[in-house]
Amino acid sequence: MTSVTTKDGVQIFYKDWGPKSAQPIVFHHGWPLSSDDWETQMLFFTGKGYRVIAHDRRGHGRSSQVSDGHDMDHYAADAAAVVEHLDLRNAIHVGHSTGGGEATRYVARHGSGRVAKLVLIGAVPPLMLKTEANPGGLPIEVFDGLRQQLAANRTQFYLDFASGPFYGYNRPDAKPSPAVVWNWWRQGMMGSAKAHYDGIKAFSETDFSEDLKSIVVPTLVMHGGDDQIVPVADSAPLSAKLLKNSTLKIHEKLPHGLCTTHADLVNTELLTFIAT
Template sequence: MPYLTLRDGAELFYKDWGNPDGAIVTFSHGWPLSSDNWESQMMYLGDHGYRVIAHDRRGHGRSSQTWNGNNMDNFVDDLEELFAHLKVKDAVMVGHSHGGGEVTRYLGKHGTGRFKKAVLIGAVPPLMLKTDINTKGTEKSVFDSFREAIMKDRAQFFLDVPSGPFFGFNRPGAQKSEGQIRNWWRQGMNTSCKSAYDSIKDFSETDFTEDLKKIDIPVLVLHGDDDQVVPIEASGLKSAELLPQGKLKIYKGGSHAIHNINVDEVNKDLLDFIKS
């Protein structure tokens, strides 16, 4: 399995699939998951001739479980090292949830030189936390309850999240998938407890407003209007307005995990946007 040794000695696991000579699409996963969460999209685009690259964020999946450095600026510096190693250029960058924040901060900090387009799916920007200015955000007490649940019984918490709000399986008439729940739990439990804990502050309190304003390439924003984890009013709608070349598509009734639930539609939207 391919690993890149980073500047501090940590090892970053990555997948490099598809056509080695094809146009590149990169994927950044959500919390507390891994590159495995992108399998449907990577298989689909790989079959359409693209080179698809995804990593396990440090502390997640098969990457090193570092004690320190579980923060957005460090995460995107890891990405820049990976992209330089793999000679990524003229690519499309895709991110979900926390990974959408990673995409946004990467482009804001390292620029758009390697990328021609980006896609944010159920992404956390511009800011999840409720403040005096960000009145539609989520109360800090909610994120405090996440931290408390991790310390009390992480294994149960990581069953409760996918069984309910993440996939929308708590909605009346939802087609519940035990496989999706177990796969989420597997990925979550492979993430270090320390990184999972630290990342709650990272995805909830990082303000991406200025990063969004800097992004000078087309960005497609895909968001479900029934996203119970990252409500669209505080995220997708605002991001589309702040992006200089933002385009928003709302998935009616869509959950936080539209790329896992509305697979065919998301895959088609990605392909159409990449080819346009």
């Protein structure tokens, strides 16, 4: 198995496809999934001649199911360990959902001299939680509810999450794909319940405002207008404003899981942004 060991002894699994001399694209997956969630994008960009890399976050997929370190600082440092191990330079980093937070913190704190561009898709920055400074955020009860459901019956919770709001399959005109639902469930159940439980705090309570302000590379901020997981009004437009060099694209009626449900559109827009 291809992996790198971090400074605190965690094995991080990663995939590395395509020519080693090609420009690298690094994909950061969402909660509670794995690098498998990027297969459509990785195959597409490998076919376009790029080198594509994706890792499983600690406690997720095939990486070590450790008890600690399930926070954005460790997530970003783990991504940096993969990047440094492979000596990736001039890289494009693409993050979805929680992976968007991870990619943001990585670029802000570890990416100097190594990053060409950043892409945030349905991403959690700047801050999901409702606070006095962030009145449009979601109340803590929402995230407490996720924790309660995970602890009570993770298998059923994950099935309901994928069958409903993640892909917008709970909308009246939706056409659910059982295969997509079960693939989401499979990825989630590969990981550690402890990592996923702790990860809810990481993706909901981390404030990325200062990270966003410090990023100077061109950044594409893409979001679904019908995102039921990371509501668009308090995420993408606010991130775009904080970034120094951003392009904002909101696709009306698209769900949180748009990289799967609308892969052709996402891949085309990514290619346009990356290649120009």
